[in-house]
Amino acid sequence: MEAMAKTATNGRANGKATYDESKIKTLSSLEHIRLRTGMYIGRLGSGDDPDDGIYILLKEVVDNAVDEFIMGCGKQVDIEIDEGRVKVRDYGRGIPLGKVVECVSVINTGAKYNDDVFQFSVGLNGVGTKAVNALSAHFVVRSYRDGQCAEVLFERGELKKQKKSRAPNAPDGTYVEFLPDPTIFGECAFNHEFVERRMWNYACLNRGLRLYFNRQKFESKQGLLDLLKSEAGDSVLYPPAYYKGQYLEFAFTHVHSYGESYRSFVNGQYTADGGTHQSAFREGVLKGVNEFYKKTFNGVDVRDGAFGVVAVKVKEPVFESQTKNKLGNTDVRGWIVNQTREAIVDFLHKNRETAQKLEARIIHNEKLRKELNAVKKEAKEAARRIEIKIPQLKDCKFHKGDEKRGEDSMIFIAEGQSAAGSIVSSRDPETQAIFTLKGKPQNLCGKTRASIYKNEELYNMMMALGIEEDVENLRYDSVVLATDADEDGFHIRTLLMTFFLTYFEELVTSGHLYILETPLFRVRNKRQTLYCYDQRERERAENRLKGSVEVTRFKGLGEISPKEFGQFINGDMRLVKVAVRSLDTVPQTLSFYMGRNTPERRDYIMEHLV
Numbered sequence: 001m002e003a004m005a006k007t008a009t010n011g012r013a014n015g016k017a018t019y020d021e022s023k024i025k026t027l028s029s030l031e032h033i034r035l036r037t038g039m040y041i042g043r044l045g046s047g048d049d050p051d052d053g054i055y056i057l058l059k060e061v062v063d064n065a066v067d068e069f070i071m072g073c074g075k076q077v078d079i080e081i082d083e084g085r086v087k088v089r090d091y092g093r094g095i096p097l098g099k100v101v102e103c104v105s106v107i108n109t110g111a112k113y114n115d116d117v118f119q120f121s122v123g124l125n126g127v128g129t130k131a132v133n134a135l136s137a138h139f140v141v142r143s144y145r146d147g148q149c150a151e152v153l154f155e156r157g158e159l160k161k162q163k164k165s166r167a168p169n170a171p172d173g174t175y176v177e178f179l180p181d182p183t184i185f186g187e188c189a190f191n192h193e194f195v196e197r198r199m200w201n202y203a204c205l206n207r208g209l210r211l212y213f214n215r216q217k218f219e220s221k222q223g224l225l226d227l228l229k230s231e232a233g234d235s236v237l238y239p240p241a242y243y244k245g246q247y248l249e250f251a252f253t254h255v256h257s258y259g260e261s262y263r264s265f266v267n268g269q270y271t272a273d274g275g276t277h278q279s280a281f282r283e284g285v286l287k288g289v290n291e292f293y294k295k296t297f298n299g300v301d302v303r304d305g306a307f308g309v310v311a312v313k314v315k316e317p318v319f320e321s322q323t324k325n326k327l328g329n330t331d332v333r334g335w336i337v338n339q340t341r342e343a344i345v346d347f348l349h350k351n352r353e354t355a356q357k358l359e360a361r362i363i364h365n366e367k368l369r370k371e372l373n374a375v376k377k378e379a380k381e382a383a384r385r386i387e388i389k390i391p392q393l394k395d396c397k398f399h400k401g402d403e404k405r406g407e408d409s410m411i412f413i414a415e416g417q418s419a420a421g422s423i424v425s426s427r428d429p430e431t432q433a434i435f436t437l438k439g440k441p442q443n444l445c446g447k448t449r450a451s452i453y454k455n456e457e458l459y460n461m462m463m464a465l466g467i468e469e470d471v472e473n474l475r476y477d478s479v480v481l482a483t484d485a486d487e488d489g490f491h492i493r494t495l496l497m498t499f500f501l502t503y504f505e506e507l508v509t510s511g512h513l514y515i516l517e518t519p520l521f522r523v524r525n526k527r528q529t530l531y532c533y534d535q536r537e538r539e540r541a542e543n544r545l546k547g548s549v550e551v552t553r554f555k556g557l558g559e560i561s562p563k564e565f566g567q568f569i570n571g572d573m574r575l576v577k578v579a580v581r582s583l584d585t586v587p588q589t590l591s592f593y594m595g596r597n598t599p600e601r602r603d604y605i606m607e608h609l610v
Contacts, residue, residue, distance in 0.1 A: 030105060030157030033134035037184060040131040044185055049577045050194045051272075051511065054180050057135060058195065060128035061088045061176045066202055066268055068092025069209045074173060079199070079213045081190050084179060085138075091173040095143040097150040101162060104129050104141050104152065129176075133157055135185075136178040144170045156181055197581075201227065205268050205311055224251040224309045227263065232307050235587060237361055238354040243343035248336060250281060250310040250343070254361050256587055258449055258503045259471065260303040265311040266319075266327050272510055273320075274472075275327030277336055281310045284340025291341065292348040293359060301365040312336065368448065375453040392457070393464045394424060396433040400477045405431050410478035411465065412516065412569070413437065415492050418558025423482065425562030427569060433476060435464050440488070441495050445594035449503055458499060471506040479507065480575065482516040484556040497578060498594045501586055509580055517574040518560065522552040531564075533574070 033040050037053070045052025058079075065077040065088055074091035081087075095103050107130055133139045134157040142151045149167035153160045180188060192214070199211045203218040204227035211218040220226045225242045228251035232240075240253040255261075264271045264278040271278070285306070286299045318328040348355040398405040411433040414420040420436040427434065441458055444451050452458050462468055466475035481496055483489035493515065500508055507513055519531035523541040525548060530541040542549055554560055560568070568574075580586060592601065 030130060030134035033131050034157060034184065037135065041135070045188070046186065047188045047190055050191075050197070050579070051577075052188070053135070054185060054188055054190060055194060055198070057132045057178065057180060058086055058088075058190070059198065060132050061086070061178070062198075062202065063268065064129060064176075065090035065092065065174070066206060066209065068173075069206055070268075075208060076210045076212070077202075079195075079211065081192070081195065081214065084189060085177065086179070086190075087175070087177045089173060089175045091171050094145040094172045094174050095141070095150075097143055097145055097148055097164065100141055100143050100150045100152050101159065104133050104139075105154065105157070105159065106130070132176075132178055135181055137181040137183075138177070138179040140175075140177040142175040144172050144174070146172070156183075200230070201265075201270060202268065204230075205265055224249050224311060227251070228253065228307070228309045231263065231309070233585070236307075237305070238357040239351070241344060241347040241351075241354075243339075243347070245339055245343075247313045248310070248339050249312075250308060250340065252285060252306070252308040252344075254305045254358065255307045257305055257505055259505050260306040260308075261506050261509055262307070263309045264327075265309075266314055266317050268311075269317075269319075271319075271325055271327055273326035274510075275320075276329055276333055277312045277314075277327050278310060280333040280336035281308065281340050283333075284337040285344055287337065288341040288344025288348075289358070289362070292345045292355065297362055298366065298369070301362050301369060304365040304369075305361060368450075372448075372450050372453070375450045390460050390464045392436045392438070392460055394420075394434045394436075395464075396428075396476075397430045399475045407477050409433075409476045410480050411435055411476040412480045412482040413461065413496060414557070415483040415489055416558070418556065422557055422560055422562050422565040423569060426566030432569065433464075435461055437461075437492065440492055441499065443495055443498065443594055444502060445498050445590050446596065452503065465507075467504055467507065471504055471510070474507060474512060477512065478514055478575070479512055480514045480516050482518075482557060485518065485520055486555060489556070494594070498590055501580075501590060505580075505586070508578055511577060511579070513578040514575040515578060516569070517576060518554070518557060518565075518568050520554060522554065522564075523549055525549050531568075531572075 037044065041053040041056040043049075043051060043053060045054075047054055058081075062077065062079065065074075068074045068090050069077070069092070071092075073093050076091055078089040079087070129141075133154050136154070137156060139154040140151065142149055144167055147166060147168045147170075148164065149170065150162070150164050152162045182188075195213060196216070196218075199213045199216075199218040200220075202211055203209060203220040204223055207220050207223040209219070222229075222242075223244065225240060228240050232253065232255050235255045235257070237254040237256070240251045242251045243249065260282075262274065262278055262281075264274055264281070266275070266277060282299075282303065285308070286297070286302050289302050290297055312332065314327070314329055314332055316329075320326045320328055348358070396409060396411075399409050400406050402409070408431040410431065412420075412423050412427075413435050414423055415437055416439075417436060420434050423432075423434050438457060441461075442451075442455050444455070444458070452462055464475075465479065466473045479500075481493050483492045497508075497513070500513055517533055519533050520535075521532040521538045521541075523530045523532060523538060523545060525545045528545060530545065532538040532541050538551065542551070557565070591597070592604075
């Protein structure tokens, strides 16, 4: 009995785990990356979202190759992706042969701390390639320098082989090959369309660089002007302003839409959430416009319909996270504002016809804003009479921008009370808010912004999101459309996407709008329950459970019990990001599918009926 008691309490004191020297662990750099993946690459994902982890791995490797071009070494990068295996070859200087192992496996090792070698690199913390190494089942690096080659092979961060050899005919540079580890990423696949978009961005940000992705060439002759033209297309009101300085490059115009939209970059890194460089650019545009016209136009009137692409080079960029979505440097503001202001004034002086078109747009915006303010006043007075709180909103504790859990905050726009009831009962009240629709929202395609204030439900939704004045004030990191998987649900989803793309395009283009996927079927027997999102998953589940199984088809979110629903908005949540391929296609797409051309649309449907 005494021996048994000793065994039972071994390593424990008074029922608590013993805390002594034996419990202290030191992880290697790569072990820590594998254990805390989110700290280094953000989300994992399956490859269905351009922000999924496998694209971060690709970006880290290609960034290094592009950094060589920026430093004047090598004008070509070859990228190949085949069955999930990635191969990248640059023709830069190559990693010093004696330091290849350290450069790809030891954190805080690299030449990017040295301004003489890399002046404007994104990867300044010596982590990028190490993360790729740690998170790959197979990782090979070959460095070619002066006819010599050093090769290393890692598997899941462990060094398996290294060798040196002669390579007299191989041009200098670096070759990297990796296969994302399926034990970490699960079933994932690269979407080649996402990769092609990244390659085009690289080409436009680095005029003169040639990138070959699976033998398809990406090269830009006009830099950011090419990027803006490909995004905005024929919807521009006037030929874009373009400026290229030593550290600042931008292209700017107005398009036929509401709100303002920007693509901003720092040292080639896309900053989806903007930052100080983007706000300084916006300020510089306003100052330049007012200086040229000798007016004091309101910033809202100048920016409504604005579309710009801006890229800056910063020696020591400070980002808000490892995934580098937002720049935090405050020291860049002054010179960006001044250069932008001077460039806008110069452009308008040289392009008088364009200056007239821009002024006409600003005056038009001003007129609409004053009309809108009258409608706003009426709407707010009506809302004040109803209730101080926003009707239909069940808020959460933390919001976008909060230091604690702000990045987790989301709002579900739910279809009806039954669906909202399931979400209310199973949500996390700290980070998950709910706005309940009463029915199908109004189709506002082709209508002015004043229409929002004449529609109580859409007005309340706009106020709940906090985006009335600016999308930057969005109160939640994710806006999630939670509708039934039937015709009515799809219609409501389409009406909501039309609303956001018409008036709050930036909310979509900055990656904050999602669609919640919920299971269509529940397949179960006495021992196990499986949830299936499509017919194929249902068939696989029936084959797996075999024998006597019960299949339930969920017609709406309200049919899923709150106890079941909890897993679909927490641990096993599936979200599909709403993305825009090109801003150029948005107005005509909305006009065709949601506009007043009913006969044309009916003919189209009849022709394409299966």
